[in-house]
Amino acid sequence: MSILDKLIVMGGNRLVGEVRVSGAKNATLPIMAACLLTQGEVTLKQVPNIRDVAMMERILVHLGAIVSRSGTTMTVRGEQVEPKEVSEGLMRQLRASNLAVGPLLSRFRKIRVAYPGGCAIGSRPMDLHLKGLRAMGAKVTEKYGYVDLEAPNLKGAEIHLDFPSVGATENLMMAAVLAEGSTVIRNAAREPEIVDLQNCLNAMGARIKGAGLDTIKIEGVSKLGSAEHTIIPDRIECGTHMVAAAITGGDVHITNVIAEHVEPVIAKLKEMGATVLVYNDSSIRVKADSRLKAADCRTLPYPGFPTDMQPQIMSLMTVAEGTSVVAESIFDNRFKHVDELRRMGASIKVEGRIAIVKGLTRLSGAFVEATDLRAGAALILAGLVAEDATIIESIDHVDRGYDSLESKYAALGARIIRVNGNA
Numbered sequence: 336m337s338i339l340d341k342l343i344v345m346g347g348n349r350l351v352g353e354v355r356v357s358g359a360k361n362a363t364l365p366i367m368a369a370c371l372l373t374q375g376e377v378t379l380k381q382v383p384n385i386r387d388v389a390m391m392e393r394i395l396v397h398l399g400a401i402v403s404r405s406g407t408t409m410t411v412r413g414e415q416v417e418p419k420e421v422s423e424g425l426m427r428q429l430r431a432s433n434l435a436v437g438p439l440l441s442r443f444r445k446i447r448v449a450y451p452g453g454c455a456i457g458s459r460p461m462d463l464h465l466k467g468l469r470a471m472g473a474k475v476t477e478k479y480g481y482v483d484l485e486a487p488n489l490k491g492a493e494i495h496l497d498f499p500s501v502g503a504t505e506n507l508m509m510a511a512v513l514a515e516g517s518t519v520i521r522n523a524a525r526e527p528e529i530v531d532l533q534n535c536l537n538a539m540g541a542r543i544k545g546a547g548l549d550t551i552k553i554e555g556v557s558k559l560g561s562a563e564h565t566i567i568p569d570r571i572e573c574g575t576h577m578v579a580a581a582i583t584g585g586d587v588h589i590t591n592v593i594a595e596h597v598e599p600v601i602a603k604l605k606e607m608g609a610t611v612l613v614y615n616d617s618s619i620r621v622k623a624d625s626r627l628k629a630a631d632c633r634t635l636p637y638p639g640f641p642t643d644m645q646p647q648i649m650s651l652m653t654v655a656e657g658t659s660v661v662a663e664s665i666f667d668n669r670f671k672h673v674d675e676l677r678r679m680g681a682s683i684k685v686e687g688r689i690a691i692v693k694g695l696t697r698l699s700g701a702f703v704e705a706t707d708l709r710a711g712a713a714l715i716l717a718g719l720v721a722e723d724a725t726i727i728e729s730i731d732h733v734d735r736g737y738d739s740l741e742s743k744y745a746a747l748g749a750r751i752i753r754v755n756g757n758a
C-alpha cells in the first residue's frame with residue numbers, strides 16, 4: 336500500500352455472496368490507548384489491519400510499549416511506557432492520537448503532546464477533553480501547537496459534557512481510571528465503542544459503570560493489570576456493505592455483526608425499499624430487487640444515524656427515485672464528497688449543513704479523489720453502479736479505516752483493482 340495508490344472500479348455488477356466484517360476501528364484505537372494505563376499485558380483479538388491502527392501502534396511504541404501482532408491478535412506490554420513528549424509528526428497523522436492524553440495523564444500526571452491531525456472533516460477541537468481534565472485538577476497550558484498537562488493530584492470530578500463527544504467521553508473515562516476518588520461523566524456519548532472500552536478497562540481491573548447510557552461512573556483504582564479482550568465488529572464497515580448491496584441491486588449476507596449497532600442504517604435502508612433480514616442479531620442479509628426510493632436523513636450522536644455513514648448513504652440517494660435531504664449535524668465540514676459525486680454526474684445542492692440530492696437513473700465513471708475516509712468509501716459505492724470506470728485517487732484515506740475493502744468487494748463480484756502508485 337502506498338499513498339499514491341489508486342482504485343479503479345468498473346461499475347455495473349451486482350454484489351452477491353457473503354462478507355465478514357472486521358473489528359471496529361473506533362473501538363480498537365481507544366482500547367490501544369487504554370493499554371498505556373497498565374504495566375501488565377493486554378491481548379486484543381479481532382484487531383483490524385488498517386493504517387490508523389498501524390499509526391496508533393507507532394505512537395505506543397514511541398512511548399515505550401512493546402507491541403506484537405499475529406494475524407488479528409495484538410499484544411501490548413506496558414511496563415516500560417514513559418511519558419515522553421509526543422511529537423507533531425506522530426500526532427498529526429492520526430486524530431485519535433489525542434486518546435493517549437487521558438491514559439498518560441492518569442498514569443504519569445505530567446505530559447506534553449502536540450495537537451492531533453486526522454480526517455479533514457471539520458475543526459475537531461479538544462476543548463471538551465481539556466475542560467473535563469481541568470475539572471479533575473489538571474493544569475493545562477496550550478502554546479505553539481503543544482498542550483502541557485500537569486496534575487500531581489488528579490481527582491475524580493462531576494463532569495457535564497456540553498456535547499456528547501465520543502473522544503472526550505473516552506479520554507475522560509481513561510483519565511478517571513487511576514484518579515483518586517470517583518468521577519461522573521454526564522451527557523456522555525453512548526456509542527457502542529464506549530461500551531467496548533469500558534469492558535476492556537474493567538477486564539484490566541478498572542471500576543466503570545454506565546457506558547452506553549448518558550451517565551458514566553468511574554471509581555478510581557490504584558493500578559491496572561493484564562487482560563484479554565475481543566474487539567466488537569465494525570458497525571460502519573457493516574453499514575457500508577449494507578449500502579453496497581443496496582446500491583448494486585445485490586444480495587449480500589454480512590456476518591460478524593451486532594445488528595443492534597446498525598439499527599439506524601437498517602431502518603433507513605428499509606425506508607428506502609431494501610429488504611433487510613437480521614439473523615440472531617449476528618448476521619444481516621440485504622437485498623434490493625428494484626430501484627430504491629429517496630429518504631431524508633439527519634446525522635446524530637448514537638443511537639441516531641451515524642455521521643460516519645452519511646457519505647455512503649448519500650451515494651445511494653444519488654441513484655434513488657426522488658429527492659432526498661441530508662442534514663449533517665455532527666461535523667461542520669463533512670460534504671467534501673459532494674464535489675466528487677458531482678463529477679460522476681450526481682445532482683446535489685449544498686446549503687450550509689444541508690444537502691439536497693436529486694436521484695438520477697445513472698452515474699458515470701470519472702476521476703475522483705477520496706478526500707477523507709468515509710468520502711472514499713462513498714466514491715467506491717458510487718463507482719460500483721456508475722457506467723464505465725471510476726478512478727479514485729488518495730485511496731490511502733480508505734486504507735486508514737477499512738480492512739481489505741477492495742478484496743472483499745471483488746469476492747462479491749465487483750470489478751475493482753488497485754493500481755500501485757509507485758509503479
Ligand code: UD1
Pocket residue numbers: 360361362364430431457458459460461462463464465498499500501502503524528642643665666667
Ligand atoms: C469519533 C470517531 C469518528 C466519528 C465521530 C462522531 C473515533 C476514533 N472517531 O471522533 O469516526 O465521526 O466520533 O461520531 O472514534 N468537538 C468539540 N470539542 C471537543 C470534541 C469534539 O467541539 O473537545 C466536536 C467536534 O468538532 C465534532 C463533534 O464534537 O464536531 C463530534 O466530535 P467527537 O464526538 O469528539 O468525535 P471524535 O471522537 O473526534
